[in-house]
Amino acid sequence: MAAATAKYHNVANAIRKGYVPTNTCAELPGTGGMGYHYANPRLSSDNRLDPLHPEVLVYAPGPHGSRQLAALEYFKADDDQKLSTDKDRHVEPARPLPEVSEAEKAGSPGLP
Numbered sequence: 390m391a392a393a394t395a396k397y398h399n400v401a402n403a404i405r406k407g408y409v410p411t412n413t414c415a416e417l418p419g420t421g422g423m424g425y426h427y428a429n430p431r432l433s434s435d436n437r438l439d440p441l442h443p444e445v446l447v448y449a450p451g452p453h454g455s456r457q458l459a460a461l462e463y464f465k466a467d468d469d470q471k472l473s474t475d476k477d478r479h480v481e482p483a484r485p486l487p488e489v490s491e492a493e494k495a496g497s498p499g500l501p
Contacts, residue, residue: 393442409429410425443461447459
């Protein structure tokens with residue numbers, strides 16, 4: 390998974406692959422910032438989950454206005470749209486991203 394998503398450490402690559410940038414850092418009152426969420430409309434609407442193609446990339450604010458890939462999010466709509474049922478909901482456990490290698494940093498402007 391790290392190799393498949395390494396290209397997204399560079400925000401420009403994410404935009405070229407269809408992720409829509411945002412200038413709003415999502416915030417949860419009382420908790421703090423949750424980062425800049427770049428969603429891919431095509432992946433968000435295909436109703437499939439593929440670990441190698443996340444629906445949302447989350448970037449944390451970096452030095453000098455840069456953005457650093459902080460998380461991957463996966464989205465699949467609830468099939469019947471009823472909160473009273475849960476057999477149609479897919480849940481994946483959260484996993485931290487691996488450390489970024491020096492080579493990946495060198496190819497991604499804005500990473501420390």
